[in-house]
Amino acid sequence: MNPEFQRNVWLELTPLRLIVLSAVLALAFFAAALSGGWISPGWTARALFLAIVVVWGTHNAARSVVGEIRDRTWDGQRLSSLGAATMVWGKLFGSTVFNWVGGAVCLVVIAADAFDAQGIAAACAEVVYYIAMGLIAQATSLSASLIGARRRQGRTSLEMFLYQVAGLAAAGAVAAIADPTGSSIGMFPRTATLMWWNLELPTGTFLLVSLAVFAGWILTGCYRQMRLELKLTNGPFVWLGFLAFMMVYAAGFTPFTAPALDDITLRLMMAGGVAAALAYIAIFLEPKSRVQLRWLATEFGHFRFGAVLSHLQCWMMSYLVALAVAVALMVRFGLLAMAPELAATGAVLGFLTRDMAIVVLMNILARRRGGDFLALAVLVLAYGLMPSILTGLHYYGGQALLLPFRTDPLWMSPAAAWIEAAAFWAIAATQISLGEKKA
Numbered sequence: 001m002n003p004e005f006q007r008n009v010w011l012e013l014t015p016l017r018l019i020v021l022s023a024v025l026a027l028a029f030f031a032a033a034l035s036g037g038w039i040s041p042g043w044t045a046r047a048l049f050l051a052i053v054v055v056w057g058t059h060n061a062a063r064s065v066v067g068e069i070r071d072r073t074w075d076g077q078r079l080s081s082l083g084a085a086t087m088v089w090g091k092l093f094g095s096t097v098f099n100w101v102g103g104a105v106c107l108v109v110i111a112a113d114a115f116d117a118q119g120i121a122a123a124c125a126e127v128v129y130y131i132a133m134g135l136i137a138q139a140t141s142l143s144a145s146l147i148g149a150r151r152r153q154g155r156t157s158l159e160m161f162l163y164q165v166a167g168l169a170a171a172g173a174v175a176a177i178a179d180p181t182g183s184s185i186g187m188f189p190r191t192a193t194l195m196w197w198n199l200e201l202p203t204g205t206f207l208l209v210s211l212a213v214f215a216g217w218i219l220t221g222c223y224r225q226m227r228l229e230l231k232l233t234n235g236p237f238v239w240l241g242f243l244a245f246m247m248v249y250a251a252g253f254t255p256f257t258a259p260a261l262d263d264i265t266l267r268l269m270m271a272g273g274v275a276a277a278l279a280y281i282a283i284f285l286e287p288k289s290r291v292q293l294r295w296l297a298t299e300f301g302h303f304r305f306g307a308v309l310s311h312l313q314c315w316m317m318s319y320l321v322a323l324a325v326a327v328a329l330m331v332r333f334g335l336l337a338m339a340p341e342l343a344a345t346g347a348v349l350g351f352l353t354r355d356m357a358i359v360v361l362m363n364i365l366a367r368r369r370g371g372d373f374l375a376l377a378v379l380v381l382a383y384g385l386m387p388s389i390l391t392g393l394h395y396y397g398g399q400a401l402l403l404p405f406r407t408d409p410l411w412m413s414p415a416a417a418w419i420e421a422a423a424f425w426a427i428a429a430t431q432i433s434l435g436e437k438k439a
Helices: 003-012 015-035 041-070 074-078 084-095 097-118 120-150 157-178 203-229 237-251 263-285 290-301 305-310 314-335 339-366 371-392 396-401 412-438
Strands: 193-196 199-202
Touching: 003 084, 003 097, 015 041, 015 097, 041 074, 041 084, 041 097, 041 120, 041 157, 084 097, 084 120, 084 203, 097 120, 120 157, 120 203, 157 203, 193 203, 199 203, 203 237, 237 263, 237 314, 263 314, 263 339, 263 371, 290 305, 290 412, 314 339, 339 371, 339 412, 371 396, 396 412
Parallel strands: none
Antiparallel strands: 193 199
């Protein structure tokens, strides 16, 4: 048996805790059965599963590594012979094994209630849904805590709470999108079938399969974060595979239509938007090391492209993929003589390049914690406050300096974006080289 998992089982599944858990669940279901109202055993089981597995489980997953760091036992575990996969399995499922024991009891009641109401298919769907929700929520909390540990954070109660909030947010996204009861929540109305890559698929089955796939990707992310925490090197191909999957998955949907744009162009826009969004997410999550950036620049200058590719961060790869998709879109717009769309795509790409430079520069200037917060403040100023001020001053043309707006002439917005991007990257490169001279 996995030694880390076995250690957590001994710590979590004590006879007293199991007896108390069994008694509490039995009394809760018995009280619900006697109530005779809307609080049925099935409803109670669903509420208790969310409380035990999702809320409590994300807390345990978030502190599985953070608690070791705070108790100063993590360095000893990192130096042990346990591999990354063993450590992830032991931490994720070992720290939450007590929660899953209680969740398993709730799942039996949930399945019985769904089977009695709608049959075996509904029972299986709900079981898969709740297991996937709990797994995704807990794995997200663990991954967030590992990211915090890499950034030399994660020791305070507030930060640990934020890691739990990340897991709860993931569970909320699962509930909003893939609820097997078929309820409509927000912008995700449920229909019997949906169109994906021009295929008409049953909505419930598609969403449950999607949940299983995303759970696999999140577990893979935990494994790769644990490898980095154990001072191992991750190659680029897993992240590139995830990028490709997300782009293909998102491009399969066409949430909007435009009379002037064909199907291929719309799907390219969806894929490029996903790559750009992942670039923004990754650059805020990953550490921005001056030493690593300098090393990458040196290796690139010596044409050691293999070494550069193997050490690219996720945000770099996401940006390069977004760049490639944007160039493909620009070529397509050029061939179709769609000048406004061509200019807008160039402006969006330019502002994306500028924003990457702003985040890197703020982290270099801050030197310590707080660089990402400063970068976020600058982006809020650039995309929110300044355009509002310019609108209040009735200077609408000036917004093209900050946002990819359509202007006359068309080249104003993309030219401004790329000039700003070049300026910020030049300043960032100067700061990196200054650090080298000081060293």
